[in-house]
Amino acid sequence: MMMVTAANTHASLSLDVIQTxxxxxxxxxxxxxxxxxxxxxxxxxxxxxxxxxVLTTALIASVNLLAIQPTVVTQLLKVDSNSAFAFSLVxxxxxxxxxxxYQFLKNHIEVHDEYYLLLMLLVLGAGVLVTxxxxxxxxLGFELLSISLVGLVGYHRESNYSVExxxxxxxxxxxxxSFMLLGIAFIxxxxxxxxxxxxxxxxxxxxxxxxxxxxxxxxxxxxGIAFKLSIAPFHFWTPDVYQGAPTPVTSLMATVSKIAMxxxxxxxxIAQRYMLHGNLQLLLIVLAIASMLIGNVLALKQSNLxxxxxxxxxxxxxxxxxxxxxxxxxxxxxxxxxxxxYLSAYVVANIxxxxxxxxxxxxxxxxxxxxxxxxxxxxxxxxxGLFWRTPSYGLLVILAILSLAGIPLTMGFIGKFYILSQATxxxxxxxxxxxxxxxxxxLAYYLPIIFKLFEVEPEGGNEVKKLERAVIEKVLVYSFIIxxxxxxxxxxxxxxxxxx
Amino acid sequence: xxxxxIMVTLxxxxxxxxxxxxxxxxxxxxxxxxxxxxxxxxxxxxxxxANHNFESLTVLSRVSWIDTFNxxxxxxxxxxxxxxxxxxxxxxxxxxxxxxQEIKHKAGFYYFNLLATIAGIIGVFVAVDMFLFFFFWEVxxxxxxxxxxxxxHENRHFAALKFFIFTQVxxxxxxxxxxxxxxFHLLQTGELSFYYLDWLSLNLPLSLSQYLMIxxxxxxxxxxxxxxxxxxxxxxxxxxxTAGSVLLAGVLxxxxxxxxxxxxxxxxxxxxxxxxxxxxxxxVVSIVYGxxxxxxxxxxxxxxxxxxxxxxxxVMLALFAFNDIAFQGAIVTMIAHGLSSAxxxxxxxxxxQRIHSRSLADMGGFWQSAPRMGxxxxxxxxxxxxxxxxxxxxxxxxxxxxxxxxxxIFAVIAAFGLIGSAIYGMVLFQTSFQGLAxxxxxxxxxxxxxxxxxxxxxxxxxxxxxxxxxxxxxxx
Numbered sequence: 001m002m003m004v005t006a007a008n009t010h011a012s013l014s015l016d017v018i019q020t021x022x023x024x025x026x027x028x029x030x031x032x033x034x035x036x037x038x039x040x041x042x043x044x045x046x047x048x049x050x051x052x053x054v055l056t057t058a059l060i061a062s063v064n065l066l067a068i069q070p071t072v073v074t075q076l077l078k079v080d081s082n083s084a085f086a087f088s089l090v091x092x093x094x095x096x097x098x099x100x101x102y103q104f105l106k107n108h109i110e111v112h113d114e115y116y117l118l119l120m121l122l123v124l125g126a127g128v129l130v131t132x133x134x135x136x137x138x139x140l141g142f143e144l145l146s147i148s149l150v151g152l153v154g155y156h157r158e159s160n161y162s163v164e165x166x167x168x169x170x171x172x173x174x175x176x177x178s179f180m181l182l183g184i185a186f187i188x189x190x191x192x193x194x195x196x197x198x199x200x201x202x203x204x205x206x207x208x209x210x211x212x213x214x215x216x217x218x219x220x221x222x223x224g225i226a227f228k229l230s231i232a233p234f235h236f237w238t239p240d241v242y243q244g245a246p247t248p249v250t251s252l253m254a255t256v257s258k259i260a261m262x263x264x265x266x267x268x269x270i271a272q273r274y275m276l277h278g279n280l281q282l283l284l285i286v287l288a289i290a291s292m293l294i295g296n297v298l299a300l301k302q303s304n305l306x307x308x309x310x311x312x313x314x315x316x317x318x319x320x321x322x323x324x325x326x327x328x329x330x331x332x333x334x335x336x337x338x339x340x341x342y343l344s345a346y347v348v349a350n351i352x353x354x355x356x357x358x359x360x361x362x363x364x365x366x367x368x369x370x371x372x373x374x375x376x377x378x379x380x381x382x383x384x385g386l387f388w389r390t391p392s393y394g395l396l397v398i399l400a401i402l403s404l405a406g407i408p409l410t411m412g413f414i415g416k417f418y419i420l421s422q423a424t425x426x427x428x429x430x431x432x433x434x435x436x437x438x439x440x441x442x443l444a445y446y447l448p449i450i451f452k453l454f455e456v457e458p459e460g461g462n463e464v465k466k467l468e469r470a471v472i473e474k475v476l477v478y479s480f481i482i483x484x485x486x487x488x489x490x491x492x493x494x495x496x497x498x499x500x
Numbered sequence: 501x502x503x504x505x506i507m508v509t510l511x512x513x514x515x516x517x518x519x520x521x522x523x524x525x526x527x528x529x530x531x532x533x534x535x536x537x538x539x540x541x542x543x544x545x546x547x548x549x550a551n552h553n554f555e556s557l558t559v560l561s562r563v564s565w566i567d568t569f570n571x572x573x574x575x576x577x578x579x580x581x582x583x584x585x586x587x588x589x590x591x592x593x594x595x596x597x598x599x600x601q602e603i604k605h606k607a608g609f610y611y612f613n614l615l616a617t618i619a620g621i622i623g624v625f626v627a628v629d630m631f632l633f634f635f636f637w638e639v640x641x642x643x644x645x646x647x648x649x650x651x652x653h654e655n656r657h658f659a660a661l662k663f664f665i666f667t668q669v670x671x672x673x674x675x676x677x678x679x680x681x682x683x684f685h686l687l688q689t690g691e692l693s694f695y696y697l698d699w700l701s702l703n704l705p706l707s708l709s710q711y712l713m714i715x716x717x718x719x720x721x722x723x724x725x726x727x728x729x730x731x732x733x734x735x736x737x738x739x740x741x742t743a744g745s746v747l748l749a750g751v752l753x754x755x756x757x758x759x760x761x762x763x764x765x766x767x768x769x770x771x772x773x774x775x776x777x778x779x780x781x782x783x784v785v786s787i788v789y790g791x792x793x794x795x796x797x798x799x800x801x802x803x804x805x806x807x808x809x810x811x812x813x814x815v816m817l818a819l820f821a822f823n824d825i826a827f828q829g830a831i832v833t834m835i836a837h838g839l840s841s842a843x844x845x846x847x848x849x850x851x852x853q854r855i856h857s858r859s860l861a862d863m864g865g866f867w868q869s870a871p872r873m874g875x876x877x878x879x880x881x882x883x884x885x886x887x888x889x890x891x892x893x894x895x896x897x898x899x900x901x902x903x904x905x906x907x908x909i910f911a912v913i914a915a916f917g918l919i920g921s922a923i924y925g926m927v928l929f930q931t932s933f934q935g936l937a938x939x940x941x942x943x944x945x946x947x948x949x950x951x952x953x954x955x956x957x958x959x960x961x962x963x964x965x966x967x968x969x970x971x972x973x974x975x976x
């Protein structure tokens with residue numbers, strides 16, 4: 001034991017090991033530099049460019065790691081190709097969200113340096129989470145992520161909802177993390193180790209006297225994670241916070257935090273072999289079925305786009321939970337592939353939707369005069385006729401919605417194919433049936449969105465709404481359209497990155 | 501290669517006509533018509549000059565597509581798919597012609613959707629890989645739904661939604677069955693495969709295959725449609741624009757029958773034989789129920805829609821009778837129904853253009869002002885109730901004779917459907933063209949005359965000389 005530790009300590013100093021956590025280091029270093037930058041010169045443009053530079057460098061470093069062999073960095077972190085892929089995804093999303101944030105904040109006179117700092121902290125938290133290999137690093141990442149999100153959620157002070165949603169998120173998030181901490185403590189008290197790599201003996205799961213303790217620990221731990229993933233019945237905060245937070249922040253919450261938390265959940269479940277425990281499986285099945293049904297049913301009557309996406313995200317996490325439920329020791333690579341593919345499909349679709357929603361909110365009205373205005377509540381009717389107004393945006397929304405609904409030609413379909421394959425192999429028929437019912441219900445709110453896009457705009461509206469389009473935004477829109485289509489038709493392009 | 505070229509060209513031509521319409525108003529329909537005619541010719545030349553006789557499924561190209569799941573892009577043809585694709589071409593051209601003056605709003609995008617639907621339908625008929633089949637199966641739905649949702653009548657969104665949800669949910673069941681069969685192949689041979697010909701050699705135990713069969717059956721029964729999953733059809737047919745109804749009734753329903761033949765009966769022969777009594781019951785209920793409901797309708801298109809349910813019931817009954825005569829009958833019925841329902845829906849569209857109503861209450865006495873249209877209406881209604889000399893008669897006659905050999909009671913009950921069809925056919929004709937003249941309408945224009953006479957001619961040719969179709973075995 002001592003020797004292993006010594007070897008690890010020694011290894012942590014070498015350049016190779018540093019290289020494996022380079023993306024996280026770049027972000028961390030970037031945060032420190034950004035603080036200095038803020039002291040030196042306060043300018044919106046500078047800090048945005050700086051953040052973009054840091055994130056891009058980290059992205060390049062992270063993409064380089066895609067083919068890496070699993071490497072343990074100290075006891076806390078373990079970098080492998082899955083975590084590198086997840087972190088690259090996080091960085092891509094963060095870059096897109098950065099653009100949205102800039103569009104959102106640039107009209108303010110105030111300089112918002114701290115916003116970008118929080119954004120980078122959030123990314124760092126996600127980076128720690130996806131590579132965590134120990135409960136300590138898990139908790140560290142979890143808290144970094146939560147606290148920076150709390151700051152971001154309540155950021156838009158002029159908004160009617162900022163206090164409400166900020167507080168809601170703060171209180172619930174804090175209690176979730178304390179539950180999780182208690183759960184970790186219970187688990188530790190039984191297993192005696194915090195590492196994910198402990199190779200616990202099988203009988204530890206079946207000791208009668210400790211069983212209750214252990215089960216309670218897992219329950220608390222899972223509920224903490226389920227809160228972040230907004231899995232029913234821990235979902236109540238989701239629609240309110242999604243609605244109240246500024247759209248760029250909502251997009252981060254819907255994507256970055258979901259990627260990081262799900263990856264870490266899969267890691268825990270695989271490493272600690274909780275699945276040997278029958279009761280946990282039952283718990284997860286109940287959570288998955290509840291999420292699929294509750295999310296889809298509650299989304300039916302939403303007219304606010306952000307609330308609708310919130311409910312649909314609940315359902316999607318339910319779908320994805322199926323993969324975790326049917327994990328088996330033999331096909332871990334396939335499990336990772338399914339999870340990461342589904343997450344990428346989900347994330348691309350969500351970020352595309354938020355991109356459009358954000359630009360609808362900050363659209364300018366060109367009539368006799370050009371008026372900048374920020375629309376607080378993006379509703380379904382705002383999409384009316386979008387396909388005829390600005391076809392590229394319309395196409396992007398259509399692709400994103402079809403992807404969420406799991407219709408072929410899109411990544412979402414391949415993701416669903418992965419999940420159904422997993423579930424079929426495991427003979428999880430009840431989960432499959434729930435998934436089919438859930439997708440059936442989901443069409444009833446996804447399709448009307450598409451129909452709305454095709455509707456003719458009401459005649460006589462003298463203010464012709466035209467979307468203001470920066471060059472970067474155009475590039476983003478077209479690249480997401482291409483990503484959605486190409487990866488949907490040729491999923492091997494993505495899969496080859498994920499295959500470890 | 502040629503088939504891929506045809507599908508890709510259809511899609512590109514769709515985009516092209518969309519662009520053209522934006523540049524020169526009214527050019528999209530010409531573009532679409534031209535491309536469809538050209539590609540139909542290419543297809544005919546390809547089939548005639550090919551050195552296969554297509555008696556069994558001939559794989560024309562096979563390229564690996566998604567390696568992760570060992571999925572291939574493989575397409576092939578046999579007599580069954582050739583006949584159905586030929587029907588698709590004919591109806592596609594008719595669709596363009598019936599939309600000629602009906603579609604004014606966003607015409608470019610309309611023709612894009614129309615051509616994309618046709619590309620998808622052809623894909624369904626040629627796909628040999630099951631994943632590819634499912635891919636096309638869904639892809640053809642999207643533009644079809646768009647056609648209903650954008651250019652349909654007053655209640656179009658509801659109809660499109662219902663249509664999409666019904667087909668989507670049922671096809672997810674099929675997807676699960678596809679995946680399960682693929683993984684069963686993995687268990688049995690050590691290789692994951694979605695290749696249809698691999699599956700044919702698979703040795704499925706009955707206990708498993710009956711569940712898989714039901715997964716496929718439900719998807720195709722929804723498309724066919726069969727009672728009790730038919731309720732999307734009257735709405736979708738009624739609300740769709742004329743070309744949408746023609747395409748739905750003419751070809752899309754046939755993809756359900758095609759699927760039943762190729763994937764339910766050929767892949768799971770034992771399981772479907774076991775399932776035959778249930779399927780036959782559903783078929784007979786569809787026949788009688790469809791006829792009864794058709795009789796009670798006041799909406800021209802809704803009446804024809806219910807009659808479709810009745811006619812497709814004959815197809816299902818014949819398919820589950822498991823003999824050659826019935827099988828031939830099923831195929832002739834499919835083609836005949838494709839032609840006759842397309843004809844009736846086109847007629848409905850023509851009347852709608854003139855009086856802006858689909859209600860039978862607003863019609864009556866049109867014969868006086870439009871005798872040519874009346875004549876065609878009489879013939880097409882006659883075709884629908886199986887008038888000897890027209891194609892439907894051959895199809896239904898063969899279906900019933902074949903079905904009588906194995907399922908006599910079902911065949912006897914199904915024969916009552918013929919009486920029902922005579923009643924609703926006559927109701928349709930009498931209320932619209934006879935009686936007091938409620939309005940005066942303009943008689944058929946040359947373009948419409950061409951549509952009607954082409955369909956009539958096809959019905960007549962098959963009706964008088966059925967060997968044209970019967971000489972093929974269709975892989976039976």
